[in-house]
Amino acid sequence: MTDATRLSARDALARVADPGTFGELPAPEGKYGPDGPLSWEGYDAARARAAARTGEAESVVCGTASVGGTRAVLVSFEFGFLGGSLGERAGDRIEAAYTYAREHRLPVVPLVATGGSRMQEGMRALVQLQRVARQSVLNREAGLPQVAVLRDPTTGGGWATLGAGADVILALEGAQVGFAGSRVRPADADPSAYTAEGQYAAGAVDAVVRPDDLAGTLARWLRLLTRPSDAPAPVPYALGRGDLPATGREAVLRARAPERPRAGAYLDAYFTSREAVSGDRCGGTDEGMLCGFGESARDGRTIAFAAQTGTATRPAGYRTAARMVRLAGRLGVPVLTLVDTPGAANDAEAERSGAGAAIADLFTALAASPVPVTTLVVGEGGSGGALALAAPDRTWATPDSYFSVIAPELAAAILKRAPEETDATADQLQVRPQDLEDLGAVRGIAQPAP
Template sequence: MADTVRLSAREALAAVTDPGTFTELPAPDGTYAPDGPLSWDGYDAARARATARTGEAESVVCGTASVGGTRAVLVSFEFGFLGGSLGERTGDRIEAAYTFARAHRLPVVPLVATGGSRMQEGMRALVQLQRVARQSALTREAGLAQVAVLRDPTTGGGWATLGAGADVILALESAQVGFAGSRVRPADADPAAYSARGQFAAGAVDAVVRHDDLAGTLAGWLRLLTCPSDDPAPVPYALGRGDLPATGRDAVRRARAGERPRADAYLDAYFTSRVTVGGDRCGGTDDGVLCGFGESARDGRTVAYAAQLGTATRPAGYRTAARLVRLAGRLGVPVLTLVDTPGAANDAEAERSGAGAAIADLFTALAASPVPVTTLVVGEGGSGGALALAAPENTWATPDSYFSVIAPELAAAILKRDPDETDATADQLHLRPQDLVELGVVRGIAGTAP
């Protein structure tokens, strides 16, 4: 693990904001009764020592600043103030910051470093999590992005609200991340599960970032997430052959050919820069699905993307794609999907992981999307596992692709045909790109770049 980098709240702000742009928001009025709501003996003295040590009156510093030229509201935790714990006055400040963000249409960046709720305030501290969650929900409903940065440590309610509840989660590579703090975990717990990389592997974090790269990474995310557009994403140019397949079997062979351009090549050609949304937030990832946001090479607009890479798509892949589609919808960003899969994964583990529910959820997300979705079939279009990623009434195909209700080999087997009838079955399925246009299933065939 990399060496732990622990910065104060103001050092963290200085590390990510443009010089001279930070303006602190005024702290809301509010005082504690002697020793707080529980009359906890010594609480006033502990807060006084924390202030003397850190120079802060509370565990968060809130304000506005530019991050790579994008103005945002930032909430930076001071771990040196009672472990960055959340109390009532912490809740006051966070609520005021989120309210300001909505009033001024600004994204919110929590720079989290906390041990959890403040025990000296008991349940009055714990219910601040509900208060914070409501502010996050209202900000999400307002269509404003929330990008969390997980510092060391990020545990307890701070992780379960401002951290895990953000639209995009960036974690410093040295950060401890987990709901359970270091002193309350089981003695035999695997420490890797409570790390930034462990949470990334479990699909709970979008990216693990080096401290030196954080400012640039955060600036890139904010730039992409604050550029809404009403126009559909343009159809990508076809990167492979321009001629159409003569037969159904020819279409299948071309789509399965190892040399045929894959979705990652299409993304590289389509975007000048892009970032990745990682994981389904339910403990799963799928390396066969790429999701994220990028800057279009054609007009510089932000476009969200979800792309299959040619493998059987697992439930986590469908859930990640649905998460991406919903996030793009909230932010007003058009979506591009690239279809290329022999079908949904159908092994026992996929079934136990909720394959049917995950596919249904993606169908629903696309059907209900408030932003335009553009789809290009770049390879195999294998049944419902491929259709789940396809835009209703705005799907296109490349000459190197096919789309079918079922693979021709499986169709022949179900119909109890001899294996040598597979080619004829492929023709009967009318799965070639030109067949799909004639059937009205796709709008057209993508051309090559001019």
């Protein structure tokens, strides 16, 4: 924990909002009966002490502000007010904030710091989680982004709704993050699992951010996620060799060459800046799949991307890509995918992690995408593990790439051919870029930059 992660609600707002732009939304009318819905003895006094200590009437402060020039609705938790807990009146405020965001077409940024539901209100407090989840769904259906910032601590229902339910999740370094708070988790639990860093490693958080970098990071995300466009992402320029391979075997060797440009080089050339989406939200990450949103160097538009880096793609990679494709579709942002994998990971752990279901989900996400998807094969196109990331009818290939139903070596083995027949098998498979164009498997061959 750092001092910045335990800021008050208004200090947290001041840290991210452009100076002088925050305006608080009116709090909905609503009062408790004596000591709340459960007549919990001492509840009125506890709330009065919390109000005197924090200067707030409830555990959330809601309003609008500009963040790096992008107007947004901000929902900031006051942990000093009964541990930032959610009760009925806090639910009223959050519902009103999300409704305002829909009416004015604004993104929502929850600045979360909460211990969970307010026990002095019992089930009347717990059902606020359903209420908050409903508001999140309505904003998602309206195509409005939600970017959560996890402060210290973010636990219980606040993490399981406003936090984990957001489109993009930023966590402040050192923050406690987990469904189980420190007083209710098992005594022998690994404490690292309940941290921002632990949640990032488990694929539940997109980025761990230094407090001093939060305003800039949040501003970039809001800018990227609030600029829809109808035009497809332009095909990237080819960065490698410009001549075409003479044989299938040459195509395979060129695609596998260590010096051949990889996804990172293509993304650097394609974007002036980009932010990463990380993790499958199911406990996994895959460094071999790079996903996120960036600003196109070609025309300045926001383009979402998913790029394989040349390794065997793991189930978490497919799930992360599918999550990104669906988010881009909801926000109206075109998608670019870069294909480069020898195939899907096929070890036992990949099978136990649901490889088949993860690949199927990505196929489905691309097939159902309401926004245009552009694909460039930049290296190896290894069977279905590569095809899952390829756009139907909008795929191009570079001169130093290949695409095949199966690797030539494996095809020869399955056909019970001698190893020396592998080259001839590669030719039979017609894996060269020009073969793929003739077959109609790709639209064309990417050209170098002018």
